[in-house]
Amino acid sequence: MTDGYDGGASGGWDPAHHALRELVTAATVRIHRTGVGYAPEESGAFLGSGFFVAPNWVLTCAHVIHGGEGGEVTVIYQTGPYDEPRAVPGKVAATLPEQVEGPVQGSWPAPDLALVRLREPVDHACVYVSERPMPHYTEGRVFYAGWAPFQGRPQPLDGFLTVHGTIGGWSAGAQMRLGANELPLGVSGGPVIDPVRGEVVGVLKSRSDHGPGGTSIGIERLRTLPVAAPNARPHDLYRHGLRHHDPYQHDLYQAVCHAHDRHHRDRQQPSDSGRPTWTDLQAELGARPGRTLSPHERVELLGRLADLPPPDSTRGLLDILHSLPGFRLPTFSPAPRGWRDGLGALYENVRHDGALRLVTEYAMRVMTAERPVTPFVLAAEQALWEWIRQAATRLDSDYRSELARRRAQHLGDRQRVRPGRDRADHRAGEAAAEAALAHRTGELVTHRAGDPMAGEGRAHPRDIGLDQSVLLEVEHLAWNRDRCDWSVAVLRPDGEVTRLDDGQGAPLADLAAQVAGPLAEAFRRCDEPGRPVPLHAALPHLLLDLPVDEWRLRPGAEPLGAERPVVVRCKDRDQLTGEDGWYDDLQGDDLQGDDLQGGDLQGGELRSDELDGGELGGGELQGGAPHGYGAGFPGVDEAADRRARWHPAHPEGERAVTRARAEILDCDDAVRRPVSEVAVLRALAPGTVPVLCRQGDLRYPDDATALGRIVRAGYGVVLWRRWTRRTDSVCGEFHRGARMTVDDADGAWALPDLVHGLRKQVREGLTEAFWAKDIALLYDDPHHPLPGAGDLLEAP
Numbered sequence: 197m198t199d200g201y202d203g204g205a206s207g208g209w210d211p212a213h214h215a216l217r218e219l220v221t222a223a224t225v226r227i228h229r230t231g232v233g234y235a236p237e238e239s240g241a242f243l244g245s246g247f248f249v250a251p252n253w254v255l256t257c258a259h260v261i262h263g264g265e266g267g268e269v270t271v272i273y274q275t276g277p278y279d280e281p282r283a284v285p286g287k288v289a290a291t292l293p294e295q296v297e298g299p300v301q302g303s304w305p306a307p308d309l310a311l312v313r314l315r316e317p318v319d320h321a322c323v324y325v326s327e328r329p330m331p332h333y334t335e336g337r338v339f340y341a342g343w344a345p346f347q348g349r350p351q352p353l354d355g356f357l358t359v360h361g362t363i364g365g366w367s368a369g370a371q372m373r374l375g376a377n378e379l380p381l382g383v384s385g386g387p388v389i390d391p392v393r394g395e396v397v398g399v400l401k402s403r404s405d406h407g408p409g410g411t412s413i414g415i416e417r418l419r420t421l422p423v424a425a426p427n428a429r430p431h432d433l434y435r436h437g438l439r440h441h442d443p444y445q446h447d448l449y450q451a452v453c454h455a456h457d458r459h460h461r462d463r464q465q466p467s468d469s470g471r472p473t474w475t476d477l478q479a480e481l482g483a484r485p486g487r488t489l490s491p492h493e494r495v496e497l498l499g500r501l502a503d504l505p506p507p508d509s510t511r512g513l514l515d516i517l518h519s520l521p522g523f524r525l526p527t528f529s530p531a532p533r534g535w536r537d538g539l540g541a542l543y544e545n546v547r548h549d550g551a552l553r554l555v556t557e558y559a560m561r562v563m564t565a566e567r568p569v570t571p572f573v574l575a576a577e578q579a580l581w582e583w584i585r586q587a588a589t590r591l592d593s594d595y596r597s598e599l600a601r602r603r604a605q606h607l608g609d610r611q612r613v614r615p616g617r618d619r620a621d622h623r624a625g626e627a628a629a630e631a632a633l634a635h636r637t638g639e640l641v642t643h644r645a646g647d648p649m650a651g652e653g654r655a656h657p658r659d660i661g662l663d664q665s666v667l668l669e670v671e672h673l674a675w676n677r678d679r680c681d682w683s684v685a686v687l688r689p690d691g692e693v694t695r696l697d698d699g700q701g702a703p704l705a706d707l708a709a710q711v712a713g714p715l716a717e718a719f720r721r722c723d724e725p726g727r728p729v730p731l732h733a734a735l736p737h738l739l740l741d742l743p744v745d746e747w748r749l750r751p752g753a754e755p756l757g758a759e760r761p762v763v764v765r766c767k768d769r770d771q772l773t774g775e776d777g778w779y780d781d782l783q784g785d786d787l788q789g790d791d792l793q794g795g796d797l798q799g800g801e802l803r804s805d806e807l808d809g810g811e812l813g814g815g816e817l818q819g820g821a822p823h824g825y826g827a828g829f830p831g832v833d834e835a836a837d838r839r840a841r842w843h844p845a846h847p848e849g850e851r852a853v854t855r856a857r858a859e860i861l862d863c864d865d866a867v868r869r870p871v872s873e874v875a876v877l878r879a880l881a882p883g884t885v886p887v888l889c890r891q892g893d894l895r896y897p898d899d900a901t902a903l904g905r906i907v908r909a910g911y912g913v914v915l916w917r918r919w920t921r922r923t924d925s926v927c928g929e930f931h932r933g934a935r936m937t938v939d940d941a942d943g944a945w946a947l948p949d950l951v952h953g954l955r956k957q958v959r960e961g962l963t964e965a966f967w968a969k970d971i972a973l974l975y976d977d978p979h980h981p982l983p984g985a986g987d988l989l990e991a992p
Contacts, residue, residue, distance in 0.1 A: 212394075212477060212480045212481050213339075213391060215472050215477050215480070216339070216389070216391060216394055216477055216481075217339070217341075217354060219321065219323070219472070219474055219477060220247075220323065220339070220341045220354065220387060220389055221341060221352060221354065222274075222275055222276060222320075222321035223247050223248045223320070223321040223322055223323045223387070224245060224246075224247045224341045224342060224343070224352070224386060224387060225245070225246050225247060225248065225254055225271050225272060225273040225343075226242060226244075226245060226246075226271075226272050226343040226350050226382075227242075227243045227244055227245065227246050227254070227256060227260055227261065227269050227270070227271055227272075227286075227312070227385065228241045228242055228243060228269065228270040228271075228272060228283075229241040229243060229269065229270065230268045230269060230270050230285065231270070241270075242343070242345060242350045242382065243260050243261065243269065244256065244257065244259075244260030244261075244342075244343075244382055244383075244384045244385045245260070245341075245342035245343045245344075245382060245383055245384060245385040245386035245400070246260065246271070246312065246385045246386070247323050247341075247385075247386065247387045247396070248273070248320050248321060248322045248323065249311075249322065249323060249325060249396075249452060249456060250322055250452045250453075250455040250456040250459060251317075251320075251322060251455055251459050251926075251929065251963075251966070252313065252314040252317055252318065252320075252963045252966055253311060253312070253313060253314070253452050253455065253963060254271055254286060254311070254312040254314070255309065255310070255311060255312075255385075255399060255415075255418075256309075256310050256312060256384075256385035256399070257304070257308045257309065257310060257384045257385040257399060257400075257401060258291040258292065258293070258296070258304055258308050258309060258310040259304035259308055259384065260310065260384055260385040261288050261291070261310045261312065262304070267287055267288040268285065268286070268287060268288075269285075269286045269287075269288065269312060270283050270284070270285060270286065271283070271284050271285075271286045271312060271314060272284075273318075273320055275319070275320055275321060282318065284314050284315065284316060284318055285314070285315040285316070286312040286313060286314050286315060287312065287313050287315060287961065288310055288311070288312055288313075289311045289312065289313040289448060290310065290311045290421055290422075290448055291309070291310045291311075292307045292308070292309040292310070292417065292418075292420060292421065293305060293307075294422070306370075306371060306401070306413055306417075307413045307414075307417035307420065308401050308413060309399060309413060309417060309418060311418075311421075311448065311452065313961065313963050314961075314963070315961040316961065316966075317958075317963075317966035317969050319921055319922055319925050322456065322459050322460070323387055323389075323396045323474070324394065324395045324396060324460055324474035324475075324478070325395065325396050325415055325453075325456055326390065326393070326395040326396060326397045326415060326540070327498070327536040327537060327539055327540030327543075328397070328540045328543055329414065329416045329528050329540065329541075336358075336359050336392070337356050337357065337358050337359065337391065338356070338357050338358075338359060338372075338374065338388050338389060338390060338391065338397070338398075338412075339354065339355070339356055339357075339388075339389040339390075339391045340354060340355060340356075340357055340374075340379075340383070340386055340387065340388050340389065340400055340412075341353065341354040341386050341387055341389075342354070342382065342383030342384070342385065342386025342387075342400060343382055343383065343386070344380040344381060344382035344383050345380075345381070345382055350382065353380065353382075353383060355377050356376070356377060356391075357374040357375065357376060357377050357379075357388075357409060358374065358375050358376040358377075358409075359372060359373070359374060360373040360374065360375050360409070361373050363411065370414065371401060371411040371412060371413055371414075372388070372398055372411060372412045372413075372414065373409070373411060374388075374409045374410055374411060374412060375404075375408055375409030376408060376409060377408050377409060378403075378408050379400065379403035379404075379408070379409065379410045380403075381403075383400050383403075384400055384401060384402065384403075385399060385400065386399070386400045387399065387400075388400055388412040391481075392481065392483070393478065393481065393483040393485075394474060394477045394478040394481050394483060395474075395478070395483075396415060397414065397415055398412035398413055398414050398415055399412055399413050399415065400412050401413045416528075416530065416537070417530065418449055418452070418453075419449060419530040419531070419532075419533040419534075419537065420530050421448050421449040423446050423447050424446040424447070424448070447506065449533060449534065450506035450533075450534055451963075451964060453502070453534050453536055454502040454506065454534070455502075455929075455963075455964075456502075457495075457498040457499050457501065457502035457536055458499050458502045458503070458928060458929065458932065459926060459928075459929075460473070460474060460475060460495050460498070460499070461495050461496055461498065461499020461500070461502070461928070462499070462866065462926045462927075462928030462929070463475070463926055464492065464495060464496070465865045465866040465867075465926075465928065466865060466866060466867050475491045475492055475495045476491075478491035479491045479492065485543065486539075486542055486543040486551050486555060487543075487551050488551035488552040488555060489552075489555065493587065494539075496583060497539070497555075497559060497583055497587075498535075498536050498539065500576065500579050500580045500583055501535040501536065501539070501559070501562060501580065502535070502536075503576035503579065503580075503932065504535070504562070504563075504567070504573065504576050504577070504580065505567050505568070505573065506534055506535065507533075507534065507535065507565070508566075508567075510531055510532070510533050512565070513532055513533065513534070513535075513537070513538055514531060514532070516538065516558070516561050516562065516565065517532065517538055517541060517542075517558075519561065520542075520554060520557055520558060520561070521557070522550060522554070523542070523554055525541060526541065528541065535562055538558060538562075539555070539558065542554055542555055542558060552587065552590060552591065553591055553595065555587070556584055556587050556588055556591065556599070559580060559583065559584050559587075560584055560599060560602065560603075562580070563577050563580045563581060563584065563606070564602070564606045569610065570939070570940045571855065571857070571939040571940055572935060572936045572939050572940050574610075575935075575939075581603055584599065585599070585600075663689060663729070663730075664686065664687065664688055664689065664722045664729050665686075665687045665722075665729060665730045665731070665732050666684065666685070666686055666687070666715065666718040666719060666722060666729055666730070666731050666732070667684070667685045667686070667687050667693075667731075667732050667734060667982070667983075668682065668683075668684055668711060668715065668731060668732070668733045668734065668744065669682060669683045669684075669685075669734040669767060669982075670682050670707070670733070670734065670735050670736065670739060670742070670767070671736060671767065671768075672736045672738065672739065673701065676701075678703060678704055678705075679701045679702060679703055679704065680701075680702055680704055680707065680739075681698070681699065681700045681701065681702070682698060682699050682702060682707065682710070682711055683695065683697070683698035683699075684696045684697050684698070684711060684714040684715055684717075684718055685718075685983075686718055686721060686722060687732070687983070691983070693983045694721075696714050696717060696718055697713075697714035697717075699711075704739075708744075708747040708748075711747075712747070712748075712749045712750065715731070715749060715756075716749045716750075719749075719760075723760075728759060728760035728761075729760065730760055730761035730762070730763065730948060731744070731756060731760060731761070731762045731763075732763055732764075732765055733762065733763070733764050733765065734765045734766070734767040734982050735764060735765070735766070735767055736766075736767055736768045736771070737766055737767075737768055737769075737771070737772055737903065737904040737907060738900075738904065740764055740766060740903045740904070740907070740974065741891060741892065741903065741916075741918060741972065742764075743918065743970075743972070744756065744757075744762055744764070745757025745762040745955065745972060754959065755955070755959065757951075757952065757955040758952075758955045758956045758958075758959040760952065761948040761949060761951070761952040762952070762973075763948050763951075763973050763974065763975040764972060764973065764974045764975070764976075765974065765975070765976040765982060766907045766974070766976055767982065769834070769907065769908075772904055772907060772908040834910075835978060837878075837910040838910050838912055838978040839978050839979070840910070841882075841909075841910040841911055841912060842912050842913075842977070842978050842979070844856075844882035844883035845883050845884070845885055845913055845943065845944040846943045846944055846945050847883075847942070847943050855883055855939070855941075855942075855943070856883050856885050856913070856938050856939070856941055856943060856944040856947075857881065857883050857884055857885065857938065857939055858884075858885050858887045858915070858934050858935045858937075858938035858939055859880055859881075859884045859885065859886055859887060860887045860888075860889055860931055860934065860935075861877075861886050861887065861888060861902075861906070862888050862889055862890055862891070862902065863889035863890055863927060863931070866926065866927055866928070868890055868893060868895055870895075870896040870898065870899065870902075871888070871898075871899070871902040871905060871906070873905070874905050874908050874909045877905065877906060877909035877911070878909045878910065884911075885911075885913050885914070885915060885938045885944055885947075886906045886911055886913075886914045886915075887914075887915045887916065887934045887935075887938070888902065888903070888906075888914070888915075888916035888917065889916075889917055889919075889927050889930055889931065889934075890917070890919040890927070891903070891916040891917060891918055891919055891972075892918050892919040892920070893919040903916070903974075907974070907976075911974075912974070912975070912976040912977060912978055913944045913947065913973075913974065913975055913976075914973070914974040915934055915937075915938065915947070915951075915971065915972075915973055915974075916971070916972055916974075917930055917968075917969075917970050917971050917972075918970040918971075918972065919970075920970060929966075929967040930967045930968075932967070933965075933967035933968060934967075937950055937954070944975075947973055947975060948973065948975050951968075951971060951973045954968035954971065955968065955971070
């Protein structure tokens with residue numbers, strides 16, 4: 197298709213268009229009834245086509261999924277020609293129109309769209325969806341893809357269609373007329389692509405009964421998705437101490453579009469994948485969005501816009517667009533609804549010489565729009581400003597100076613407003629904390645005598661988590677690393693310990709089964725309706741990544757992490773290794789042997805002849821021991837350092853100068869990197885909560901000891917994700933989710949409940965929480981040490 201100003205040609209089939217075909221095919225899926233696999237003979241359950249419009253979201257036609265049962269379907273996808281197809285359950289999240297009474301085949305009313313939410317997170321390709329409205333496309337050719345039965349089984353299908361104008365004019369049912377090619381049954385729901393710009397503009401809706409071709413519906417019709425009522429069942433990701441609610445919980449359109457834009461932004465980061473991206477393809481095609489941005493500039497801008505909360509309303513977005521100098525907003529139906537829609541509207545009515553300035557002005561006004569202030573939002577605004585500043589280098593110096601002054605004024609206004617806003621945010625956090633405590637204890641919140649915050653109606657952050665808990669302790673056998681001893685106990689707030697059961701020499705592979713009965717008994721003693729007691733898993737440092745949260749008490753039961761808060765604690769801090777450089781020969785597989793237990797490190801002594809010139813890995817000797825603390829060198833420094841790390845991440849009162857802040861240690865723009873040495877970890881800023889994106893993705897010699905080094909550096913709160921994905925997987929959503937969860941909390945004390953909530957939402961199939969799949973949390977309060985001073989509890 198052409199529009200007279202982007203250039204390009206729809207004829208021909210060059211290497212760039214071959215790459216386009218591969219990208220489209222990788223993101224196009226087939227939809228079946230539930231309960232089927234992907235065997236060729238199962239075409240009888242085949243319903244139609246669809247495509248991944250955002251991570252774990254499939255867009256198709258409403259009449260396609262109407263053949264499913266109870267809104268449940270099976271989505272079958274294949275990421276490449278040499279990959280095996282995979283079937284994933286899906287749930288219909290929305291249809292347009294919402295209700296249709298008894299339609300017959302081929303007559304489903306427009307817009308005939310449906311969004312399917314995958315029940316579990318998977319790695320897959322996504323199409324690039326145009327931010328331009330479809331009514332502009334009235335001629336040229338389009339590319340399409342889908343699935344259709346052929347010789348008894350569904351087969352992928354693609355080809356070209358000519359555009360013959362539209363049907364419906366400006367109505368909500370406007371469709372693009374397509375011809376010059378046969379459309380077999382089954383392709384409905386497949387994507388329609390502009391081959392000149394390399395972007396999806398529509399969805400195949402129907403085929404002609406009297407000749408070749410059919411119709412497609414514009415992708416912009418998704419803007420008419422209704423916003424859920426405020427009293428609908430919430431899926432708030434930010435309760436229990438976070439200061440703001442999930443901005444997407446009532447707006448499916450914004451959630452899908454923001455996820456789409458962040459995905460394509462993140463795909464431009466370096467990775468192990470050699471596959472081309474949609475943005476790379478668009479650059480090769482010579483696309484020039486709005487006649488001024490390169491595809492890379494556009495995708496970066498859209499990604500940064502998608503890090504901000506969406507517009508409060510369509511009216512607010514239209515006000516921004518109407519306020520742009522020298523810009524006349526075209527009349528579109530449906531009207532722009534999200535930040536990306538506003539950018540697309542700029543393309544339609546802009547002079548060539550003013551395009552960049554208009555886009556820059558739009559981004560500036562989005563950045564300065566009124567919105568709730570959180571640390572994550574401030575960082576997102578700063579990132580958008582950096583894009584604006586870079587883009588403005590192509591504009592005149594007077595305008596650049598004006599932008600800088602406006603940015604400074606915006607920051608000044610924020611500083612003047614934030615004290616009151618912070619107080620309101622703090623009160624909201626207090627209310628959430630109090631609700632969380634009441635939920636856990638079932639009691640009114642009280643304060644200690646003399647507490648300076650008493651009488652303010654708030655929960656003291658350090659009170660969170662002091663209710664009863666169940667303690668599972670595991671200890672490696674020094675002579676057999678595949679076996680362990682274990683015990684289960686109940687801990688009361690006053691420190692009283694009730695030992696229930698223990699075992700010796702259990703195989704690690706059978707540990708979950710052996711402790712299931714004792715854990716179930718402990719939970720029976722402590723749980724109250726709606727208030728499950730938390731589980732503290734005290735593990736040796738080489739087993740900190742043991743997936744206790746994934747264990748089940750019985751077949752068919754929920755995983756423990758979805759059932760209750762589950763946190764990890766380090767049982768053997770006294771056996772952690774010394775300073776970096778001291779155990780160079782004890783890396784990787786050697787750490788699974790007897791070196792760390794029963795050897796020289798266990799006795800708490802180090803011979804002077806083992807030191808090299810009075811140093812240990814660069815640590816100065818102090819009083820006969822190396823600088824710091826650790827295995828073999830117990831001293832007064834450990835407890836003090838742990839408390840010093842703990843307090844900034846658990847701020848108290850409005851005057852707190854620090855807050856918890858996530859720091860991703862093993863992944864830099866999707867590139868795996870080694871975790872730093874202990875000395876570097878100790879130098880991180882106060883309030884840092886270490887985060888590991890790819891724990892278990894072992895690429896460096898010391899990766900097996902990464903968690904141990906972090907604990908060794910004095911950290912009592914660590915968040916990580918067990919890496920079970922492909923090496924070329926996009927990890928931007930995990931980075932974003934981890935930073936938002938940690939940074940926007942009123943303190944790290946909220947993380948056990950937040951992680952529990954995220955695990956529940958992953959289990960329930962909530963797409964917005966899928967970034968949190970396989971997460972684990974170490975939460976080891978130095979003010980409440982484990983009982984027994986490192987000795988395994990024994991049942992009486």
